Amino acid sequence: MHTLKATAASSLSLPAETYIYTIAASAPGIFAAISSDDSLRVFDAATLDRVSVISNKTHDAGVTSLRSYAAGESQLLVTGGREGKVKLWDVRAGNAVVEMETARHAPVLSVACNPENNTIVAGTELLSSQAVVAFCKPARNASLISEITTNLTAAVTQLQYHPTRSNMLLSGSTDGLVNVYDTTIADEDEALVQVINHGSVHHAGFLSERTIYALSHDEQFSIHAATDPDDSAQEPEPVHFDDVREPLGCEYVVQLCLGAQGPYIAAGNKIDKRLDLIPLVSTPTWRFDLDNLWRLPGAHGDEVVRSVYLDEQSQSVFTCGEDGFVRAWKPVDGGDEDVQNPAGSGKISRPKDKKQKDRFKPY
Template sequence: MTAVEKIEEQLASLRIAKRSVLPEEPAYLLDMDLSKPAQSESSRFVAVSCSNQSIRVYNRETLNFLREYRSCPGMLSGVRFAHACDSVVFSACGDGTVKCWDVRSASQKAVQVFRGYPSNVFISFDINCSDLIVCAGTEKAEKDTFLVFWDARGVTNCAGTTKEPLGVYSESHNDDITKICFHPVKPNLVVSGSTDGLVNVFDINKDSEDDALISTCNSDSSVSFVGWSGKDYKQVYCMTHDEGFCWWDIAQLDTEDPITLLHVLDARNTVCIENDSLHYLVGGLYHEKVDKLFLIGGTYTGNIHLINCGTDGLSLVGTLCGGHSATVRSFCWNLTDESLLTGGEDAQLLLWKPGAVERSFAKKTSMKSASSVQKRVRVHSSSLKSKRKVKF
């Protein structure tokens, strides 16, 4: 059995195990993250960023609601747990801050606030694997866009304090910075994506932004998602707002070989799905055990597609049906127990497990309030102008 066939078998065995109770104020579930397990333990919490400017925290196994944090004014952008402390969760906010909460506390007060500069509106962020550095990306203000960095040490024992930035990168992007993703194991490496079409890889240990910029790749479109893949995570990939996909091998930078592994202008036209269709891409996941990169996509009616990435193209692995009734916006795939968490525009949070049986199955109707979600990035310009030479 090939690696893809094994994953296909695992996907086919997934069934809905738990479904969160619909809250009094339904909202789109835009992003989610699992708390990092302590030693041999499993993840305890799942945090979800919602369209009503809140973060909701649930028990990861039961999907019982635990906490809700409000962040007004300003839309929240993403949610991330710390790596070493599974009760600490972060989110970036449109008010120019990254806030950190402790889910063990019932207090609505953030245990730490990372404050940007007056013009900053943060729409993306991440924390590195050593929990030492927080980085957030801004919307374009006048002619400027920034990657802002903070020292994240001491977040759990300095309750209520505010931290000022360590510094910024301001020259490498010229439009909204929509996604930031630190390297999974190397704390000094970070990749950023923007509506300017560029995907930049930085080594933040370098003294200047110019020296820190390792590579600039051009997706030729507005970037919606970035991630790392490959053995030792030496590859980066991105998705675009018009459902394109790009994949690069950074290890080839010092060779004569091209670094582009695959460039798909529109995945909706290339992935063949029998009796169904692909309407959008959600994100990606590199499966270390089988050394494969997979994409998650879906349909507006809630079907979820798992897509295999190869240098020869994209291909469907399998489809999950019957869970969501509207667009799926977020997911977490736990490779340890082969479970999957999904959230969408139907306000539902679902836990899928191999061979599970849901005790009370009642599919919810789709939410109709499309206006409740503000689009946080502008449509990219057709003429992409890079400040730097792009290497392919």
Template sequence: MVIMGTTTVEFMFNQLSLAQKSSTSLDSVEEDYVLNISSQNGDGNYIAATSSDFSARLFSKDTLAVAGVVKGHTDVLSDICWGKSDINLLFTSSKDKTVRCWDTRMKLTKEVQSFKGSEECVNVYTCVDINLTDQVLCAGQEVDKDGNVFLHFWDRRQTEVLGAYSESHQDDITQVKFHPTQADKLISGSTDGLVCLYDISETCEDDALSYTFNSCSTVASIGWCGDRTDQVYCTTHIDTLHVWDTIEGDDLYENTDLKEILKDKNSIDYIVDLIVGEGDKYLVLAGKHNGEMRVIELSSSDKVSSVICNLSGGHKATIRCLYWNNKDKYLVTGAEDSLLCLWSACGNKLDTATSDGLKKAKMKNRKTVSKRSHPY
């Protein structure tokens, strides 16, 4: 999540054009969905993207050239994140019931650490994040056959479970996100419709749970936002949007009819994720199943929604994820067509190597574009 000025937002996004493309698969039989994108902090040069072929690929931020492939999981990767203080560390969660740590300075076919749950609660991991100090690792799970769902915590210096929360959610946990500047603050979202805020420095789950916010639908994505990063946002699988204040617990924004408001030439099929503006402005990236995208400005004061930018010509299928670089003003998107697209305000054209590589890929075009689903 990023913060930007509102006076030049529309101008800035209208400068974006397709600069680079890169494929996560050269398979001519079936495309691999791009499921998640995560970028190294600071001066790090890599973007990592997971795909439905059980791997993650590292791409150069500047050119989207493939720099390496992380292989080792035996099932689909459900989430990915970079270390906050050590940007060479990459963490992945998977349907194979493990969370793994990779060091990009070493061989990418063997993890440097592997984390599992305790014997009584070994289950599929659906999401992962690491805190500000890179010391506490957290991963969420699917609900098990007995109706239990766990948030697991590890001290990264050891692989045994440090502790677990099991009372806050009643269904699959879809995302966990640590606060970007406060190591003990964590939020989690679930298909039970709840977004929970914790202070993990407390000794038990009851004391750690600070707020429970209800989205009234299954939670798709969550994140921290606001001028002081003191707000939490949530998008849902029915494409509604919520923003809450984490100090007083107030509901700051709720939009339940974005698709209804935007019709005709500006119509959308789904929300990809949120990009946050200053003050009372929020920016949403929304899409159509044919690969078109729209940047939509929302106002919490009057809840007016307007399309400020249209992006097309990159993807041909449903967009799954995004990364926005506020410093250098570029956008990276990943989709079900197995493509990663870089949208830059510099107006760069596709370089020859990338363009030729895509032509040679000969990827199969779908006859119909699928609705968003969860392949993992």
């Protein structure tokens, strides 16, 4: 086991009793956060206290989702709200430059972005026995999301584009289904290329180009091969971990984090006041590498951690939670020379022993 220590903490000048839902990268060294007071704020990763309020009222009925919309040098963010709107924010300008509405103002629960083809996609709550995945191409005069929709029978809690194939979109919903679509195909039935029945989806996404994971609201976890329509080879059987709370020694799972060193499961324990980042490794088969987990002692006290971000640039881990704080974490000095920083691009560097320059000494 390895340890990360808290190096900074900030309430982002939020009102007392405010939850911080999600943090996301806005630009190198700059992060954004959405909170239960419906604000959108950005802060400096180096200090956490340099905070700018982009909007005090991001969405009229409550903000639900946040994603970075990377587009060249622009600092753009996408949010979704319960009033049925998706907004594209220009951080530098400090305002929403595009607003779009779902049909019948269906509350938006999840969003995903694909700057490669200039597309934003929104997943909605169930409204009149129907939920929708709606696509749009943002423009400054946009007012309505495109009517190109895929109809579902449960709330859409997760959306993610394929890491290399911009036409492939994954959705997860509370009916337990993880669907993968080819968005270039207009016919809904033909566009659906894969269906995974997992359980009410909390998080789901691509572990790699050929691998999908799913995490349910009751902490059931599984890994599946992604279907390749152009490959007729037989797919390997899925790996079902069932309820991971007991084997991971946690009360809840925050999310799966993809870092430079691979995937980690972020698992929280309120009683012990800790958060663990547990490597998920594929050799010889998919398993949790509990011997090499990273522990964040204290975490967010006895409050739930809501979001985790592994920042390779600063080689730091950022967390936010229901205590209303963002916290920054770095490895504790000392330990094994070969330890891999979960947020770094390689091994943690250790200084040479000044008295014996010809050998390394761990501190």
